Amino acid sequence: MLTSGRLSRVDLSRGARDTAAVSAQRSLNPLYVIGAGGHAKVVIATAQSIMLPLGGEPVALWPDIRVRDDNTAIHGRSIMGITVEGDNASILRDPHFCAVLAIGNNGVRARIGTTAKCRFATVIHHQSIVHSTVRIGTGTVVFAGAIVQPDTVIGAHCIINTGASVDHDCVLGDAVHIAPGARLAGGVTVGARSFIGIGAVVAPGITIGDDVIIGAGAAVVRDIPSGTTAVGVPARPLTPRERL
Amino acid sequence: MRIVVVGGWAPSLLKFRGPLLAAMVGRGHQVTAMAADQDAETTAGLADIGVDFQAIGVERAGLDPRRDVQLVRELQHRMRALRAEQFFAYTIKPVVYGAMAARAAGVPRRAAMITGLGYAFAPPSSVKHRAVSAVARGMYRLGLAQCQQVFFQNPDDKAEFGRLGLLPKRTAVEIVRGSGVDVDHYAVAPLEMASSEGRTFLFVGRLLADKGIREYAAMARAVRAVRPATRFLVAGWLDPNPTSVSQAELDGWIREGSIEYLGAQADIRPAIARAQVLVLPSYREGTPRSVLEAMSMGRAIITTDAPGCRETIVDGEQGLLVPVRDAAALTRAGLALTDDPALLQRMGTAARQRIVQLYDARAVANHMLDTLGL
Numbered sequence: 001m002l003t004s005g006r007l008s009r010v011d012l013s014r015g016a017r018d019t020a021a022v023s024a025q026r027s028l029n030p031l032y033v034i035g036a037g038g039h040a041k042v043v044i045a046t047a048q049s050i051m052l053p054l055g056g057e058p059v060a061l062w063p064d065i066r067v068r069d070d071n072t073a074i075h076g077r078s079i080m081g082i083t084v085e086g087d088n089a090s091i092l093r094d095p096h097f098c099a100v101l102a103i104g105n106n107g108v109r110a111r112i113g114t115t116a117k118c119r120f121a122t123v124i125h126h127q128s129i130v131h132s133t134v135r136i137g138t139g140t141v142v143f144a145g146a147i148v149q150p151d152t153v154i155g156a157h158c159i160i161n162t163g164a165s166v167d168h169d170c171v172l173g174d175a176v177h178i179a180p181g182a183r184l185a186g187g188v189t190v191g192a193r194s195f196i197g198i199g200a201v202v203a204p205g206i207t208i209g210d211d212v213i214i215g216a217g218a219a220v221v222r223d224i225p226s227g228t229t230a231v232g233v234p235a236r237p238l239t240p241r242e243r244l
Numbered sequence: 245m246r247i248v249v250v251g252g253w254a255p256s257l258l259k260f261r262g263p264l265l266a267a268m269v270g271r272g273h274q275v276t277a278m279a280a281d282q283d284a285e286t287t288a289g290l291a292d293i294g295v296d297f298q299a300i301g302v303e304r305a306g307l308d309p310r311r312d313v314q315l316v317r318e319l320q321h322r323m324r325a326l327r328a329e330q331f332f333a334y335t336i337k338p339v340v341y342g343a344m345a346a347r348a349a350g351v352p353r354r355a356a357m358i359t360g361l362g363y364a365f366a367p368p369s370s371v372k373h374r375a376v377s378a379v380a381r382g383m384y385r386l387g388l389a390q391c392q393q394v395f396f397q398n399p400d401d402k403a404e405f406g407r408l409g410l411l412p413k414r415t416a417v418e419i420v421r422g423s424g425v426d427v428d429h430y431a432v433a434p435l436e437m438a439s440s441e442g443r444t445f446l447f448v449g450r451l452l453a454d455k456g457i458r459e460y461a462a463m464a465r466a467v468r469a470v471r472p473a474t475r476f477l478v479a480g481w482l483d484p485n486p487t488s489v490s491q492a493e494l495d496g497w498i499r500e501g502s503i504e505y506l507g508a509q510a511d512i513r514p515a516i517a518r519a520q521v522l523v524l525p526s527y528r529e530g531t532p533r534s535v536l537e538a539m540s541m542g543r544a545i546i547t548t549d550a551p552g553c554r555e556t557i558v559d560g561e562q563g564l565l566v567p568v569r570d571a572a573a574l575t576r577a578g579l580a581l582t583d584d585p586a587l588l589q590r591m592g593t594a595a596r597q598r599i600v601q602l603y604d605a606r607a608v609a610n611h612m613l614d615t616l617g618l
Contacts, residue, residue: 029573029576050470052466052469052470052572052575053465053466053469054462054465054466054571054572054575055462055571059572061470061575061576061579095560096559096560098580119580119584119587120584121580121583122583122584124470132442132472132473133473136583138583138584138585138586138587
């Protein structure tokens with residue numbers, strides 16, 4: 001019985017409270033954008049687009065956006081008016097920070113997404129259309145003009161790029177990238193880490209495996225097995241020689 | 245030993261002090277509980293755990309001195325008749341008048357519990373408020389001077405009483421974890437992650453400005469603007485308290501679809517089970533019971549970095565702490581949990597663990613009885 005009393009005193013100390021007060025601020029602010037390339041610009045613009053109606057002037061959801069990159073050569077440079085301030089590791093390992101991965105490589109996003117300890121934000125552009133029944137995984141970004149239709153499920157750390165459309169009842173795995181203007185018809189399945197190239201179209205009910213690459217402008221009318229690259233109209237997998 | 249426990253509101257004896265009363269009986273003491281507005285359910289419930297009940301004429305609010313003098317006389321008479329050896333009271337009037345009566349009745353051991361500072365300690369909003377605050381503080385000073393032991397529910401309340409000079413030097417002080425929570429009654433409810441229902445948040449309590457109900461309504465509107473499938477439940481009621489919101493304001497929130505109003509709940513557990521997150525944006529609490537109950541049922545918490553609230557969770561582990569009166573921060577916290585089901589699950593599990601380790605009502609009750617040497 002004495003134990004409970006002792007526990008109370010330790011945990012209610014002033015030190016513990018001060019820590020809580022500090023982290024209460026930093027856990028919700030700022031948003032760390034991981035990666036400082038061209039894609040990061042659009043992630044930043046998307047995050048900046050989101051305003052909260054709180055009565056009076058709308059308030060930015062993320063008033064404090066910061067940029068990190070492991071490339072030390074660009075530390076101190078400015079992107080969208082934000083100075084690249086340091087490497088990624090210190091943010092990714094701390095559960096009190098909130099980040100979004102602005103990295104184009106699907107494999108890298110998937111790996112960081114599963115190993116990082118920080119929280120990830122889901123960033124959906126104010127002028128995209130995402131139906132309320134859509135489930136979107138943590139860390140996914142949806143850019144301006146993208147449309148996602150009812151009952152679609154999107155994994156974590158995906159990119160639904162500018163003007164892409166994902167119709168009803170699609171299932172997208174983690175770290176999928178739907179490039180600008182690509183169109184997925186209803187009931188399409190896309191496996192983890194797959195990339196649907198710019199302007200490609202995917203016919204209804206098609207299943208695309210994991211780690212697939214669909215070339216720009218391709219028209220996918222047959223299922224595509226995991227690990228393959230498919231191009232053309234209609235899209236066909238490249239042979240190993242063609243891939244070289 | 246013959247113990248008399250005095251509270252303001254009869255059902256609170258069972259709801260909030262039940263485990264303490266049961267522990268007293270369990271240690272072989274004869275316990276008589278007193279409160280206003282007798283109800284059959286409370287009397288029967290108390291009888292079940294072996295506690296006698298006596299109704300007294302205490303009113304929770306109001307400042308009519310004649311009635312208060314009567315109340316002191318009545319309490320003094322009853323305690324003398326019982327030959328009470330230990331007096332224990334909580335909430336302002338029972339503490340103040342009870343302690344004076346207990347001393348006059350020759351009860352040798354007198355203790356009080358400060359369950360929250362309430363309206364009388366909020367920053368004064370008017371001349372009347374200032375006057376009421378001054379009277380309340382004077383009453384506490386008078387009452388606590390009659391007690392050898394005072395319990396606080398959080399370190400901030402204790403510091404505040406010390407700062408205002410309400411604690412006599414020879415009065416012993418101990419901080420306890422509120423009244424704890426019955427971890428069996430508030431058993432874990434599986435997190436309902438059904439996407440068709442969307443993410444669901446819950447506010448429990450009286451609809452007072454000081455509980456942060458306006459920030460909650462603002463959060464509901466803002467989160468739903470960005471994530472339309474999210475739902476915001478309110479299990480509470482309008483209260484005669486001066487800081488209560490109006491029926492019209494509540495109706496407005498319901499009409500615009502920001503919140504779904506459940507009204508007062510006899511049993512809060514089904515409402516907690518429906519939600520994934522409990523939100524309490526309060527400006528100040530003793531130890532908020534709604535938070536403990538939701539944590540016990542495995543729910544993540546969003547609450548304020550305010551006295552009484554901040555101790556319930558570790559920020560980022562069982563939930564998120566936000567600054568008081570900050571609807572934007574509250575909204576950000578809500579969105580963070582809306583978007584991260586894995587985080588919700590992890591925080592819910594951590595919440596239950598923290599309750600079982602630190603807030604089990606039986607352990608809290610035993611801690612108090614050990615402190616009192618009972």
